[in-house]
Amino acid sequence: MNITEPWSIVFAVGFVLYAGTRHHFEQKLKGVESVERNLDGIEVTLLALVLSGNILAPVVYLFSPWFDRFDHPLPHLVGASGAVVMAGSLWLFFRSHLELDRQWSVTLEIRKDHRIVREGVYRRVRHPMYAAVFGIGIAQALLLSNWVAGPAALISFAPLYLVRVPREEALMVAHFGDDYRDYMLETGRLFPRFTKRRPTPSSPPPPA
Ligand code: SAH
Numbered sequence: 369m370n371i372t373e374p375w376s377i378v379f380a381v382g383f384v385l386y387a388g389t390r391h392h393f394e395q396k397l398k399g400v401e402s403v404e405r406n407l408d409g410i411e412v413t414l415l416a417l418v419l420s421g422n423i424l425a426p427v428v429y430l431f432s433p434w435f436d437r438f439d440h441p442l443p444h445l446v447g448a449s450g451a452v453v454m455a456g457s458l459w460l461f462f463r464s465h466l467e468l469d470r471q472w473s474v475t476l477e478i479r480k481d482h483r484i485v486r487e488g489v490y491r492r493v494r495h496p497m498y499a500a501v502f503g504i505g506i507a508q509a510l511l512l513s514n515w516v517a518g519p520a521a522l523i524s525f526a527p528l529y530l531v532r533v534p535r536e537e538a539l540m541v542a543h544f545g546d547d548y549r550d551y552m553l554e555t556g557r558l559f560p561r562f563t564k565r566r567p568t569p570s571s572p573p574p575p576a
Pocket of ligand 1: 464468471472473474475476477478483484485486490494495496497498499536
């Protein structure tokens, strides 16, 4: 039971804002039609893994003694860094939902009248929402003084990210073709890109 520790309280406040943001945008999307939805067993399994690292592990740590043997001391500087990372990541999480608007979905989907969002936090980064989730995972590791609950979100999100991103980019290329390919050249996946990459030829040049 660690919910009374100061850095755990900071984490819990951040967590409520995180879940509240998700819930708010989920409500806004009710009734928005999808024209394509890609959800298979791998995605469902990986999403369940994310829930266990993001929700189950912190809840067990905060409200039960089961993980107590894995507790470690938490220097104030580490906790304070966690609070800063949490605040920045929550801002990015909120902005990316706001700017993706009706294009957003928990699973891979193409909405009716879907368009490529290239503005705001999407101008230089293709996956700011996933960057924010990694950030919240880093904040969890810094704020929860426990070797299991701390890194659980980061460890559980990494496999979904690695499987999801190539699939998501392939889906976007299938629907938007060169417009999305061009957007890929202008942006980084998780970190901003400030110069445009040159396209790599997709097929070798014809023989002379
Ligand atoms: N990967 C993005 C979006 C996550 S939500 C991020 O991390 O910010 C997942 C959905 O967003 C996918 O189903 C895809 O259809 C849609 N999507 C991803 N990038 C998009 C973009 N730049 N414009 C419009 N829709 C996008």
